[in-house]
Amino acid sequence: xxxxxxxxxxxxxxxxxxxxxxxKPKNDKVYNTAVYRFTVDGEEWVSMGLAGHILAPxxxxxxxxxxxxxxxxxxxxxxxLPADVPDGLARPPYESKxxxxxxxxxxxxxWKVESLPYLTWSPIIKNPAEREIxxxxxxxxxxxxxxxxxxxxxxxxxxxxxxxxxxxxxxxxDVPASRARYSALIKxxxxxxxxxxxxxxxxxxDAGESRQYIDLIWGAVLTRYLTLAKxxxxxxxxxxxxxxxxxxxxxVERERERRAFVPEDYWQIRxxxxxxxxxxxxxxxxPRFTDKAAxxxxxxxxxxxxxxxxxxxxxxxxxxxPPVPFNTTSLQAAAAAEGISPARTMRIAESLxxxxxxxxxxxxxxxxxxxxxxxxxxxxxxxxxxxxxxxCKKVLAGPMKPTRGKTETTDHPPIHPTGQGDPETLxxxxxxxxxxxxRRFLATLMGPATxxxxxxxIDVAGEPFTATGDVLVDPGFREAYPYGLKRDEQLPALxxxxxxxxxxxxxxxxxxxxxxxxxxxxxxxxxxxRGLGTKSTRASIIERLYxxxxxxxxxxEPSQLGMAIIDALHEFAPRITTPEMTAELDxxxxxVAEGKDxxxxxxxxxxxLLAGMLDALIxxxxxxxxxxxxxxxxxxxxxxxxxxxxxxxMKTSAKTRGSFIGCMGWPDCDVTYxxxxxxxxxxxxxxxxxxxxxxxPRIKCQPxxxxxxxxxxxxxxxxxxxxxxxxxxxxxxxxxxxxGDLIAHKSEKSGKRFIRCTNxxxxxxxxxxxxxxxxxxxxxxxxxxxxPxxxxxxxxxxxRICVNMECPSKEKKTTSRGRGAAGSxxxxxxxxxxxxxxxxxxxxxxxxxxxxxxxxxxx
DNA sequence: GCAAGGTC
Numbered sequence: 068x069x070x071x072x073x074x075x076x077x078x079x080x081x082x083x084x085x086x087x088x089x090x091k092p093k094n095d096k097v098y099n100t101a102v103y104r105f106t107v108d109g110e111e112w113v114s115m116g117l118a119g120h121i122l123a124p125x126x127x128x129x130x131x132x133x134x135x136x137x138x139x140x141x142x143x144x145x146x147x148l149p150a151d152v153p154d155g156l157a158r159p160p161y162e163s164k165x166x167x168x169x170x171x172x173x174x175x176x177x178w179k180v181e182s183l184p185y186l187t188w189s190p191i192i193k194n195p196a197e198r199e200i201x202x203x204x205x206x207x208x209x210x211x212x213x214x215x216x217x218x219x220x221x222x223x224x225x226x227x228x229x230x231x232x233x234x235x236x237x238x239x240x241d242v243p244a245s246r247a248r249y250s251a252l253i254k255x256x257x258x259x260x261x262x263x264x265x266x267x268x269x270x271x272x273d274a275g276e277s278r279q280y281i282d283l284i285w286g287a288v289l290t291r292y293l294t295l296a297k298x299x300x301x302x303x304x305x306x307x308x309x310x311x312x313x314x315x316x317x318x319v320e321r322e323r324e325r326r327a328f329v330p331e332d333y334w335q336i337r338x339x340x341x342x343x344x345x346x347x348x349x350x351x352x353x354p355r356f357t358d359k360a361a362x363x364x365x366x367x368x369x370x371x372x373x374x375x376x377x378x379x380x381x382x383x384x385x386x387x388x389p390p391v392p393f394n395t396t397s398l399q400a401a402a403a404a405e406g407i408s409p410a411r412t413m414r415i416a417e418s419l420x421x422x423x424x425x426x427x428x429x430x431x432x433x434x435x436x437x438x439x440x441x442x443x444x445x446x447x448x449x450x451x452x453x454x455x456x457x458x459c460k461k462v463l464a465g466p467m468k469p470t471r472g473k474t475e476t477t478d479h480p481p482i483h484p485t486g487q488g489d490p491e492t493l494x495x496x497x498x499x500x501x502x503x504x505x506r507r508f509l510a511t512l513m514g515p516a517t518x519x520x521x522x523x524x525i526d527v528a529g530e531p532f533t534a535t536g537d538v539l540v541d542p543g544f545r546e547a548y549p550y551g552l553k554r555d556e557q558l559p560a561l562x563x564x565x566x567x568x569x570x571x572x573x574x575x576x577x578x579x580x581x582x583x584x585x586x587x588x589x590x591x592x593x594x595x596x597r598g599l600g601t602k603s604t605r606a607s608i609i610e611r612l613y614x615x616x617x618x619x620x621x622x623x624e625p626s627q628l629g630m631a632i633i634d635a636l637h638e639f640a641p642r643i644t645t646p647e648m649t650a651e652l653d654x655x656x657x658x659v660a661e662g663k664d665x666x667x668x669x670x671x672x673x674x675x676l677l678a679g680m681l682d683a684l685i686x687x688x689x690x691x692x693x694x695x696x697x698x699x700x701x702x703x704x705x706x707x708x709x710x711x712x713x714x715x716x717m718k719t720s721a722k723t724r725g726s727f728i729g730c731m732g733w734p735d736c737d738v739t740y741x742x743x744x745x746x747x748x749x750x751x752x753x754x755x756x757x758x759x760x761x762x763x764p765r766i767k768c769q770p771x772x773x774x775x776x777x778x779x780x781x782x783x784x785x786x787x788x789x790x791x792x793x794x795x796x797x798x799x800x801x802x803x804x805x806x807g808d809l810i811a812h813k814s815e816k817s818g819k820r821f822i823r824c825t826n827x828x829x830x831x832x833x834x835x836x837x838x839x840x841x842x843x844x845x846x847x848x849x850x851x852x853x854x855p856x857x858x859x860x861x862x863x864x865x866x867r868i869c870v871n872m873e874c875p876s877k878e879k880k881t882t883s884r885g886r887g888a889a890g891s892x893x894x895x896x897x898x899x900x901x902x903x904x905x906x907x908x909x910x911x912x913x914x915x916x917x918x919x920x921x922x923x924x925x926x
Numbered sequence: 927g928c929a930a931g932g933t934c
Binding site: 074075076116117118119120121124125126178186197218219223224226227275278279281282283284285286287288289290291294301302303304306307308309310311417421429600601603604607608611 | 927929930931932
């Protein structure tokens with residue numbers, strides 16, 4: 068039997084399909100792992116997929132260092148054994164200007180600043196990371212008479228293959244092994260690769276392993292150092308790494324630019340133009356006046372103007388080209404613009420890929436291979452998604468010339484829908500991403516959009532004004548792909564000499580804006596541009612920076628802690644803070660791969676560079692600890708104590724582990740505030756962070772998967788609730804000839820807010836209220852149902868509602884205002900909706916599972 | 927308790 072070892076399951080499956088003599092390969096399982104059995108020229112073959120790297124590098128357990136005997140380990144009875152370490156590490160571990168100050172017997176497993184120099188020079192072992200896969204691999208290897216490594220054709224692939232082979236060698240030391248190198252999972256490539264088997268490239272694998280070692284050594288040493296400089300308790304690791312630290316530095320650098328930015332004043336003159344049946348924006352031909360006097364002079368001419376004359380009408384049409392196919396980075400950027408973070412995009416994409424909706428999601432390629440059945444996919448989409456059917460029909464009728472991106476690789480096709488599966492079974496996030504991918508795919512097969520731009524030149528009291536409007540005259544690809552499309556701005560049909568009304572002309576003082584913060588999508592693109600990380604790692608690295616609290620918010624801001632970390636590393640270990648470390652590492656690895664340098668030399672050189680920085684780092688440990696401590700306190704600050712003026716900070720209760728806000732003046736000052744549970748809370752900065760009503764801090768609350776809101780932390784503050792506010796009079800009571808007032812209440816127990824009539828016993832009139840937002844009475848009643856109208860101050864501004872949830876006006880609002888009105892549903896109505904959604908989801912899940920199972924057994 | 931790289 069021949070054993071084919073691929074990097075991942077899909078590759079193992081594809082290879083089996085492409086090499087199999089006749090008919091489909093047989094799906095089989097060895098201990099729950101999928102393997103594929105087939106025959107080649109009558110010979111029995113089996114292929115299996117790994118799960119990427121199956122071994123993980125780590126520092127050995129229980130290895131110690133002694134000045135005289137070097138590295139050693141202790142047996143269980145305490146016997147000293149020389150450790151099996153590579154020659155290069157037999158040297159004194161730490162070439163410091165000082166003599167090593169440590170006692171003998173340093174254990175590198177303990178997190179101690181004193182052991183960091185030894186960690187820098189520690190040997191590295193590789194531990195099994197995928198025990199199940201290794202078990203299957205060994206099981207099959209024992210039964211095989213030859214083994215073919217068919218992992219991806221790149222540096223990491225070669226390393227993954229070499230690691231797999233080392234596991235095979237443990238059970239089959241003499242089995243012949245060879246390597247198949249294919250760069251695309253298509254018949255011609257794969258058969259050619261298996262017809263021309265080569266040897267595993269040990270140098271290339273060594274290069275990959277050097278990368279692993281250097282990343283681990285630098286990452287572990289600096290992470291331990293930062294964590295220990297000011298230990299913040301377990302769960303408060305301050306990490307550093309070759310990719311994450313330069314990425315953080317990008318964000319910090321942008322923030323510094325913003326802070327150093329000096330805004331410049333400018334002035335704008337803008338107003339409204341109107342014809343009998345339409346209104347449009349007009350602005351002075353000089354878009355920005357930098358001279359205040361000139362702006363005021365121009366404004367004085369038009370301030371009281373009521374009419375303007377059209378001087379010229381010009382029309383220009385421009386074409387917008389359809390987008391190029393998605394690779395990982397462009398998908399992440401497009402999804403980020405739709406509010407899905409890169410990390411979440413990858414989690415959802417993985418699930419869509421695993422259930423057969425989309426192609427493999429980790430790709431650099433942006434050119435569809437010739438072998439891809441574009442027409443078949445469009446047909447599949449057409450029958451699977453009713454919403455896409457009309458546009459699919461158009462695509463099928465057209466010439467279907469796909470666009471091409473700049474990056475052409477042959478490993479996988481660009482990310483595209485498979486045309487399989489029923490999109491109705493997907494959940495919210497999946498559906499959103501699937502639609503983006505499906506619509507992008509269709510757009511790449513369509514023609515350009517044509518936008519007609521109309522420009523009006525208008526004379527207003529001798530001053531030149533303009534108005535512009537963009538109208539999509541031929542949607543082209545936009546019919547499939549509306550993402551990021553600006554709304555039409557239609558100007559009325561006007562001709563030279565026509566006179567229009569003008570009004571509301573204003574002189575506005577403005578200031579230039581600092582450079583924008585990175586969005587998560589932009590940061591992923593910037594990382595790619597600078598060679599930081601790979602398509603598979605960038606999203607998770609950004610996410611990591613959020614979990615260690617170096618970053619916050621979106622657009623991305625660095626925390627004080629993040630800035631302190633960059634400052635410290637910039638001063639004492641600058642190499643880790645720039646993309647150059649990655650560039651130099653790449654150059655080193657190329658030399659190792661070419662056989663011009665060795666793993667030992669390259670890794671030792673890197674160890675020496677790190678060791679050279681340790682002296683200064685250790686010397687300044689306490690300074691850094693203080694800086695981190697100050698930064699953490701500053702990050703926790705939510706405001707100033709209204710009672711004693713000291714800082715109010717987020718604290719964690721030792722007893723309940725819940726969060727609360729407390730005064731730094733404790734125990735002298737006892738001011739505390741509760742913090743809503745189940746939401747992510749962050750302080751608001753500047754004026755927004757202080758409640759104008761009561762002086763307590765205002766905070767931003769981010770509930771899981773719903774809109775963030777802001778509120779004052781003081782539960783007794785009038786901004787949280789106006790108790791016993793009269794919002795109107797009871798209509799039912801009035802009809803019955805008595806008087807009843809409608810009063811707003813808040814339940815002490817549940818915290819729910821509602822309106823109830825003072826004669827509730829008799830009329831039973833009560834209305835629910837939204838859970839948050841300051842309430843104002845208007846004195847008005849709803850024209851549709853006669854219930855009172857109130858204003859609720861929400862995060863998105865004031866919101867007028869009729870308190871009667873059964874009011875007929877609600878239906879209209881739901882359609883016209885979308886989310887805003889949806890929030891006005893009664894809790895009962897909400898419950899029904901929630902139930903429906905859950906039921907739908909459960910049904911959807913069941914269907915998906917059924918389908919997948921059905922599909923699997925069919926294969 | 928550390929990184930970054932694969933992929934589940």
